[in-house]
Amino acid sequence: MTARFAPPDDRAIPIRLVSTAEFEDWLGQQDEPIQDWVQANGFTGKVGQILTLPGPDMGVSRVLFGWGNGSDHTRDRFLFAKAAAALPSGTYALDGDLTDNAREEATLGWLLAGYRFTRYAGASPDAPRLKVPRGVNAPRLEAIAAGEMLTRDLINTPASxxxxxxxxxxxxxxxxxxxxxxxxxxxxxxxxxxxxxxHTVGRASTRAPRLLDMQWGSSGPTLTLVGKGVCFDTGGLNLKPGASMGLMKKDMGGAATVLGLAQMIMDLALPLRLRVLIPAVENSVSGNAFRPGDILTARNGLTVEINNTDAEGRLVLADALALADETPADLTICMATLTGAARVAVGPDLAPFYTDDDALALALVQAGKRVRDPLWRMPLHRPYDRMIEPGIADLDNAPAGGFAGSITAALFLDRFVSAPRFAHFDIYGWNPSAAPARPKGGVGMGARAILDALPRVLDL
Known part of the structure; x- marks a missing residue:
């Protein structure tokens, strides 16, 4: 699915943003029939309220959209996308005095609100279109929306x-x-x-495991993106219970996110050299499945004791990260739907990440705030290293006890990277309930923040 703005010559219906603070002043400036209409329909500027105003021919002349107050905008992202979801097809124009960041968020939210996953049922509706607001970089936002929609499509597609x-x-x-x-x-x-x-993680499936290695660009700083591509995770011999297996089509959400981010980067022709590494496997059960108690040797020679075959993502990522580390990039980023512990810690809406680089962490967090793609830095707490050192092997893929599961997974991956600028994201990749611009289902996390941070981090 592609997201596009309305052609510039289309006649547009203005959407006036009205906050609760300015509502009374605004209403007092309107003609009496409009005042009566607004009051009769209970419009007060409350966040998310939508009211169409009739013109002389009884067609829609304007739309009012409740902009609420400042606290409303800290609680919810992409508020303007509610208008895109509620209005009929047609061409509209944003009418409101917004900061550059707020205008960009409103515009991108409108584009993302047009996403529908219709591969198996339904059809894409004739979504309302928005004229490009003043000061908005339309090609950039269209590229970002298209990359996000690729990520959503990949995650939403069932493992079959x-x-x-x-x-x-x-x-x-x-x-x-x-x-x-x-x-x-x-x-x-x-x-x-x-x-x-x-190979070990994917060999039990009838669908052959593989490593995907994509490279683009011939000059500029180097960026390597590594994405977990477990296309379905039964848990292997330590089989997941049914309730936990139901969403495992999304266990390739890291791969989907880095592919969406890669599309954004290439579409925008950023002046860098990009490498994307995706270990693509299905963690299945058969006579040759790997077992609890097995000891594996990774690409870089480290040995790993298997204490749970359901902690497979870090295994396939370890080989991919070891390959990446053989030709270190200026920045290496790993994205994976890795642990349930991360969801317990920060819920489904935040993308937690790990890095030892304070400047990189600050750039990422600030970018996340700017583009409303929230991130949260987690600690690579080195005293927990002993939790992933079982004695019988160099590393333990699933330390007992249940403590600090996301941190120990990050520490595990860190053993395969020596490059100084490295960040690991433990994402969820799924929106459990519909929200403005983010329908229930697959969703990108962290990609827009990373994209925004790249010029600062890589000096582009």
Missing amino acids: DMGPDELEAACRSLAERFDATLRVVAGDALLDENFPMI
Whole structure:
């Protein structure tokens, strides 16, 4: 699905933003029939209220949208997207005195509100279109919206139609569109090329595991994005209960997010060299599935004791990160739907991340605030290293006790990276209930913040 603004020559219906603070003054400036209409319909500028005003021909002449007060905007993102979801098809124009950031958020929210996942049922409605507001970089926002919609589509697609093959096809399509290169190592070739843990996790599936390696750009600083591509996770022999398995089509949300971010970067032609690494597997059960108690050797030579086959994401990421570390980038970012502990800690709406680089962390958090893509820095607490050191092997993939699960997973991944500028995101990739511009279902987390931070972090 693509998101586009209305052509500039379209006649547009203005949408007037009215806050609760200015409502009385605004109302006093209107003609008596408009005052009567507004009062009869109970419009007061309360956040999210929508009222159409009739013109002389009884058609819609204007739309009022309640802008609420300042606290409303700290509680909810993309408030203006409520108008996009509620108004009939047509062309509209934003009428309100907003800061640059608020205008950009309102405009992007409008675009994202047009997203529908219609592959299996329904049809895309004729969504209302918005004229480009003053001062808004339309191509940039269209590229960001398109990248987010790619992420949503990939996550929302069930595993029956989004296995390692299909994830490779999505990556190949992106590479062909932007003249990038794609190298794929699949099946037993993973052993020949020293990706043992990717092979081990995926070998029990009838769908061959693989490593996807996409590269784009010929000059500028280097950025490597690593995304967890577990297309479905049964939990392996430590089988997940049914309630926990129901959403596991989203366990490739890290891969979907880095592909959406990669599309944004390439679409905007950022002056950098991009590499995307995705270990694409299905964690299944068969006679050759890996077992609790097994000890695996990773690409970089570290040994890993398997105490739970359901902690498989960190295993496949370890091989991919070890490959990335062989040619260190100026910035390496890992994104994964890695732990339930992260959801317990920060809920579904925040993207927690880990890094030892204070300047990088500050740039990411500030960017998240600017673009309303909230992030939360978590501690790489080194005293917990002993929790992932079982004695019988170098590392434990699932330390007992249940404490600090997201932190110990991040510390595990950190053992495979020596590059100084590294951040790991433990995302959820799923919106459990509908919100403005974010319908229930797959959702990107952190990508817009990273995109906004890149010019500062990489000096673009």
